[in-house]
Amino acid sequence: MPLSLAVLGYWLQQLQQKRTEEVTREQRELAEEETREEVLQGYFDRLAMLLVDKNLVAIVTKVNAMKIQETGGQPPVQVTTEDQELLDSAxxxxxxxxxSILRRFQNDSARKTSVVHFLIEADIISKLKLSLRGADFSHANLNGANLNGADLRSANLSGADLRGANLGAASLAAANLSHANLENANFNYANLSGADLSGADLSFTTFQGANLGFANLSFTKVRSTTFQGAKLGFANLHGADLDNSSYLSDTKLEGTKLCRTTLPVDSKLDPDRDCKELGVEE
Structure with missing residues (x-):
């Protein structure tokens, strides 16, 4: 056999092998995609069935009505111990x-987005007061999501899209919001103590009455951000640009950590005051 034909045969064989590997990979990815979709749909179905079969929304409505009537002196709504135990266990x-499903979808931001939107739309967060403490919503699209009063302590929201989201009165202590887009979000009266907001976009975000004590706000994008009544004690403002923010007096900034910080134009504080403490060379 001539050498040229042998080379051609080898090349064709390699080409065919490569194509076979590509087809196998595509089929495997498609199968994995179908499996993930089945898992997600199964999660939705099981939760929907639980809500309907156990009549959970009706029970929690009775519980809330009982609390309101107890404080208002009206005739009490009867909530049995069995109802309360059923609600708690559910x-x-x-x-x-x-x-569990969020861990499974760790690198699947689209399906994590579907999970949280389902929880919001089914009133599982707002009415059943589901705790999402420690949940992984990293890189999820939560644009405009209503998470008012949600328990998101130690949750991972890094890189998430939270533009226009309502997180008023939410519990976000020790949460990871690094590099998240928080533009125009509402954090009024939220607890963000010890939270990591480093590198986040805080443009037009409101933190009225919020607790940002010990929070990491280093290298955040702060533009027309409102801090009226916010607590900032020991917050890390390394590299943050605060020039266009509102309600940041020197008194409020006195207890923060400053290093290479762009302060409001009328501030008399040293923008590099705490570089040594933060381990940053001036």
Missing amino acids: VEVIRARTL
Whole structure:
């Protein structure tokens, strides 16, 4: 056999092998995609069935009505011990399944987005008060999401799109919001103590009455951001540009950590005051 034909045959064989590997990979990825979609749909179905079969929304409505009437002196709504135990156990089941599926979708931001939107639309967060403590919503699209009063302590929201989201009165202590887009979001009266907001976009964000004590706000993008009544004690403002923010007096900034910080134009503080403490060379 001539050498040229042998080379051609080898090349064709390699080409065919490469194509076979590509087809196999595509089929495997398609199968994995179908499996993930089945898992997600199964999660939705099981939670929907739990809500309907156990009549959870009706029970929690009775519980809330009882609390209101107790404080208002009106005739009490009867909530049995059995109802309360059923509600508590069901919420624990929902929490366990939710955290489990979020771990499974760790690198699947689209499906994590679907999970949180389902929880919001089914009133599982707002009415059942489902705790999302420690949940992984990194890189999820939560644009405009209503998470008012949600328990997101130690949750991972790094890189998430939270533009226009409502997180008023939410519990976000020790949460990871690094590099998240928080533009025009509402954090009024939220607890963000010890939270990591480093590198986040805080343009037009409101933190009225929020607790940002010990929070990491280093290298944040701050533009027309409102801090009226916010607590900033020991917050890390390394590299933050605060020139266009509102309600940041020297008194409020006195207890923060400053290093290479762009301060409001009328500030008399040293923008590099705490570089040594933060381990940054001036």
